[in-house]
Amino acid sequence: MTDATIDRPTFEALQQTAGAEFVGELVDTFLAEAPLMLQDLRSALAAGDADRFRRAAHSLKSNSNTFGALTLGALAKNLELTGIAPAAAANGATLDALDAEYSRVASALMELSRG
16 A cells, blocks of 8 residues: 555544544445445446536545545546546546546555554
8 A cells, every 4th residue: 555545644533533443334335335436427427417427526535535545535526626528538537547546545445444
């Protein structure tokens, strides 16, 4: 895991505030729900549904930032703010980058929450 994947101070502050056991449960929920958000982004893109695209990006951004997954959060924020048109123009490349970063985040969160 690289430091850039998860901001350790953010993650540790969450653990101190909510408790490590509860954060482990939150991580499990995020790991179950984030792939659905990623799929929703792709489905919204395919359907041309800009509002659903923006909502899915917003949810992913907020949840990512909670855990200190700041790069993932920034990628999702960019999608939220720029909207569906640039993602469509990029033929899904921005979503591929989001998927790749999510994979790194998922591994890092599993390591941190179990460690």
